[in-house]
Amino acid sequence: MTHQHHPQQLPQENFSEQKEMFRVIFEHSPAAITVADANERIVTWNRMAEKMLGMSKKELFNRPVHEFFPVEEWERLRSLNIRKKGMQSDIMTKVICHDGTTLDVNASITVLKDSKGEIIGSICILNDLTQSKVVEKELVQAKLVAEEANHAKSVFLAKMSHEVRTPMNAIIGMIDLTLDTSLSEEQKDNLVVAKDSAQNLLSLINDILDLSRAEAGKVVIEEMEIQVADIVKNVCKGLAVLARSKQIDLVWTIDPKLPRVLIGDAVRLRQILMNLVNNAIKFTHQGKVEARVHVESLSEDDCVVKFEIVDQGIGIPKKNIETVFDVFTEAHNTTARRYGGTGLGLAICKKLVEMMRGQLWVDSVEGQGSTFCFTIIFGYKPHAISTVQDKTGQNVSVALPEEVKHLRILVAEDNLINQKITVKILEKFGWQSTAVINGQEVLDILLKQSFDVILMDDQMPVLDGVATTQVIRREEKQTGMHVPIIAMTANAMSGDRERYLTSGMDGYVSKPIERTVLYNEIVTLVSQRMKN
Numbered sequence: 406m407t408h409q410h411h412p413q414q415l416p417q418e419n420f421s422e423q424k425e426m427f428r429v430i431f432e433h434s435p436a437a438i439t440v441a442d443a444n445e446r447i448v449t450w451n452r453m454a455e456k457m458l459g460m461s462k463k464e465l466f467n468r469p470v471h472e473f474f475p476v477e478e479w480e481r482l483r484s485l486n487i488r489k490k491g492m493q494s495d496i497m498t499k500v501i502c503h504d505g506t507t508l509d510v511n512a513s514i515t516v517l518k519d520s521k522g523e524i525i526g527s528i529c530i531l532n533d534l535t536q537s538k539v540v541e542k543e544l545v546q547a548k549l550v551a552e553e554a555n556h557a558k559s560v561f562l563a564k565m566s567h568e569v570r571t572p573m574n575a576i577i578g579m580i581d582l583t584l585d586t587s588l589s590e591e592q593k594d595n596l597v598v599a600k601d602s603a604q605n606l607l608s609l610i611n612d613i614l615d616l617s618r619a620e621a622g623k624v625v626i627e628e629m630e631i632q633v634a635d636i637v638k639n640v641c642k643g644l645a646v647l648a649r650s651k652q653i654d655l656v657w658t659i660d661p662k663l664p665r666v667l668i669g670d671a672v673r674l675r676q677i678l679m680n681l682v683n684n685a686i687k688f689t690h691q692g693k694v695e696a697r698v699h700v701e702s703l704s705e706d707d708c709v710v711k712f713e714i715v716d717q718g719i720g721i722p723k724k725n726i727e728t729v730f731d732v733f734t735e736a737h738n739t740t741a742r743r744y745g746g747t748g749l750g751l752a753i754c755k756k757l758v759e760m761m762r763g764q765l766w767v768d769s770v771e772g773q774g775s776t777f778c779f780t781i782i783f784g785y786k787p788h789a790i791s792t793v794q795d796k797t798g799q800n801v802s803v804a805l806p807e808e809v810k811h812l813r814i815l816v817a818e819d820n821l822i823n824q825k826i827t828v829k830i831l832e833k834f835g836w837q838s839t840a841v842i843n844g845q846e847v848l849d850i851l852l853k854q855s856f857d858v859i860l861m862d863d864q865m866p867v868l869d870g871v872a873t874t875q876v877i878r879r880e881e882k883q884t885g886m887h888v889p890i891i892a893m894t895a896n897a898m899s900g901d902r903e904r905y906l907t908s909g910m911d912g913y914v915s916k917p918i919e920r921t922v923l924y925n926e927i928v929t930l931v932s933q934r935m936k937n
């Protein structure tokens with residue numbers, strides 16, 4: 406038996422029933438309804454009209470329609486040509502109430518015509534918008550307050566993380582130095598654990614600092630000439646050791662159409678790639694990780710590049726695909742501890758990619774692998790000449806090259822603990838160092854003595870690092886000399902490398918100072934100078 410649906414019959418047959426039905430609808434409508442005659446005077450209205458306008462039957466009856474509207478609103482209504490069109494709905498306008506106040510309303514007006522097409526009147530339906538306007542205002546206000554609070558949070562976090570980094574420098578540096586002294590096995594083990602924890606804490610702080618800076622709008626995306634292919638290669642080469650230790654193949658393929666030089670932010674691109682390739686290796690137990698670079702489009706001044714990081718790892722459960730880009734989320738809650746990590750990396754990457762006019766997304770099948778894709782729109786000048794050199798040699802050779810065996814290094818640093826650590830690190834490499842506490846002292850000592858390298862803190866009292874460098878470079882114009890200056894700064898996360906370089910410095914190391922990084926920076930710079 407088929408089941409048939411019989412709609413309830415409306416009371417159509419009986420005219421008086423029908424009339425009663427419409428009367429009820431009319432009277433109980435939550436909208437104010439007024440009906441005017443051919444002379445544009447009110448003849449009929451419902452209860453809501455009396456209520457909304459605050460008018461009695463006497464005041465409403467025979468009232469000219471135009472009296473309900475402020476003059477300019479009436480003119481606007483006239484200009485809508487409703488008489489010609491027949492109707493117009495959703496008109497945002499105002500009506501004047503009995504007490505002279507005006508009310509924001511949404512009006513719909515329909516013109517009534519007889520069978521010959523003559524206008525015999527009009528119906529106006531009005532909805533009071535005051536309440537929704539109030540709610541809207543409150544919502545906008547609430548949104549502003551929330552945004553302000555969120556901004557304040559980001560600023561606070563950025564500031565706090567920055568402050569925490571400085572003492573972390575001392576903690577890690579001191580542990581390092583103590584590890585180099587003669588210790589019992591037990592002491593050594595304890596210190597290694599302490600250093601590990603300190604380093605984990607530092608990477609968490611770095612991530613928080615980075616994310617909050619991005620959220621507070623404090624990250625400036627640099628626009629420099631960069632070599633994208635080299636950046637991808639270097640990131641992969643840097644992580645090859647990690648991949649090899651897990652017996653995973655790490656390969657990269659680069660679109661031959663990729664221009665050698667593009668305009669963009671090398672530091673940020675490197676950071677995103679590091680994060681994604683590192684994750685891909687981390688969550689893969691066997692097989693291959695591949696980084697692919699593909700040119701999506703190339704125009705007069707833009708180049709859209711798509712990066713894909715493909716892995717054959719554990720994948721991401723479908724229900725978590727959306728949330729992996731949120732802060733502090735891990736796709737596999739139960740296994741999160743096994744893999745380590747802060748749960749902030751992808752959130753940072755997403756923010757950075759968006760700041761570079763791109764998008765970041767993931768395709769993944771649980772148990773089979775993930776593909777993280779992102780696009781970046783780089784600037785492109787067809788005839789740009791490369792001026793950027795990659796200075797980060799990764800390997801530290803044990804024997805010092807002849808030309809850098811005996812260096813005299815000036816350390817300008819106002820924090821005495823950091824100064825001591827830096828001096829000790831330099832001593833380990835067999836270099837002589839002299840320490841001063843501000844830029845003025847740098848200038849004073851340079852009058853008496855020359856150095857092979859200057860390590861320059863950026864924030865110092867009396868004269869800061871950048872200003873000091875500028876004075877030195879100005880004076881060198883007369884002598885034709887050029888002493889390599891390396892910035893040492895806690896502003897590590899702001900992608901400031903290029904800023905220091907343009908101010909006249911030659912290199913850059915971030916605090917807490919990593920021995921090998923400092924070593925590489927010094928050796929690279931000095932060898933370069935020797936060659937020139």
Ligand code: ADP
Nearest residue numbers: 684685688729735736737746747748749750751
């Ligand atoms: P974490 O520091 O925890 O790795 P991320 O923000 O980088 O933080 O990643 C968030 C989560 O997304 C990870 O904990 C992991 O569950 C998931 N994830 C990221 N990359 C991959 C990947 N290549 N394969 C599988 N899961 C991944």
